[in-house]
Amino acid sequence: MTLCIYDDQIFGRERLNGHYGVGAFVVGNTLSSIPYLFLISLIPGAIAYYLVGLQKSIEHFTFFALLLFVTMMLVESLMMMVASIVPDFLMGIITGAGIQGVMMLNGGFFRLPNDLPNPFWRYPMYYIAFHKYANQGFYKNEFEGLTFPNPQQGANSSISGDEILKSVWQVETGYSKWVDIDILFGMVVVYRLMFFGIVKLVEKVKPMLKKRVGSSKQTSPIVEI
Template identity: 85%
Template sequence: MGLQDAMNTRIGGWSSKGLSGGQKRRVSICIEILTRPVLLFLDEPTSGLDSAASYHVNEIVGLARHGGRTIVASIHQPSSEVFELFHNLCLLSAGRTVYFGPAAAANEFFAVNGFPCPSLRNPSDHYLRTINKDFDQEGGALDKKGSQASFLTQSLVLTRRSYVNMYQGSWLLLVTSCNLHWGRVFVLAPSTMTLAELCSIQARGSMLMFVAAFLTFMAIGGFPSFVEDMKIFGRERLNGHYGVAAFVVGNTFSSIPYLLLISVVPGAIAYYLVGLQRGIDHFVYFALVLFVCMMLVESLMMIVASIVPDFLMGIITGAGIQGVMMLNGGFFRLPDDLPKPFWRYPMYYIAFHKYANQGFYKNEFIGLTFPNNQAGGPPPSLAKRS
């Protein structure tokens, strides 16, 4: 493989910078050969190699002659010497098989069908040029006036691409499982709590606070996809393909279906399993508040990804920001008890948990009557506002 000069080079870490791209590719092929596989797949093993290195790399095809080994390789534009090393040839065009058979018989096949290979031309170049249909359409994109796509087109394309790449649906089961578990905590409470304690304001408030804070915290799972999207965005923006506005619109609209699904399905499980206020209007309000909270967390993590491109530090930064917001959202400490500099002004008013808690509490408590465990005492109630 021509790697004698790199014999003492350590692979991995910073020291691997001493190897070129072609040498790294040859090393990866050697690692696979060491296991003596019966079947070996090589995806473009000659990319980044010159003609001489490509020939030596493809000499591993000779392994097929010993021990009954089979090697399948995909190669773009091989040299004539490399092409002669292969026994069988498969040519594809537009996803369809054009030729599959002995490599030596391909020349006759093309000649019989009216495409003979000129005597001084590389056979592989002739075959690929003949079957290639990518450039047959008239009027290429470069000839069209106004080749820059409109903002609407950019947004639609980015939305579709981001929608395909979104994987929030993969952690939908995790959110559902969590809802089942913490929902059962409140459902199983009657065995250890009195009716008055079960229906207390504290129990319901704790449950709703969990929804507004810790459940929406799971939306941080979208951060890895944001980091990868930001890398692609930086390159494509420099090339002038689209701007910041189209990127934000595309990522926002692609997230909406997933976040709605996560808000409605696990939200319904938690809402009705615990036994909150009946009525479709109460549940719709509950799901909408949960959806908006998750959208805010997604937006927050997108901002963090644009500032902190490192995966680990980004997760830590996003979690820290949300933790500060939870602490000052009005549940753990009353607003009047918070130190005014920074914690109350402005953090208490910046934290979205403040507004989520208010919405959840008003939706749940207004109109409810709670039993009084003190004999003769009137039951406390919260009348609906006019």
């Protein structure tokens, strides 16, 4: 959050000097963050992935690293939007954490999808929260194709990973895990476009507000005691 506010402050000064526009700032900010986010998702992700004993094939690890990478890009994009609207550091942290907290509550982990109340938390918040697609993509990546012992049905019985996804985690199995990650990448594009629109709007509205406040101060009478 500190870097997001710092980037916005630098952009404000550079924009006033006429060095570049909003589009160049959004594209440059996106491209410059990609290598660092990729390294963060790859190196610590590899340490955590193999320590907890997840599936060890290169395809499953690649999907896990891509999922971690795209979710970090989404969080960064969200915090950039918050920083462009709320320039105060403390209020920005509170706002960004509140938005992500609401998304996590109805992402399908703390409460299963069928247990979410319908009016607001299930529709539309459950489908807006990117945690839904991240959780389901991760579940599919780990459980699909595996078979587990099922002691509830007997000593020699087993249950498939696909059945666990449907009955236990209530995952939508009508599409593959790669569709989930495609949706997340599409949300990154939407978030960045929203960030572009917010910066353009703030750039136009802020001078108008300052002008109105300045004119009101000039016209206000001075009362001497």
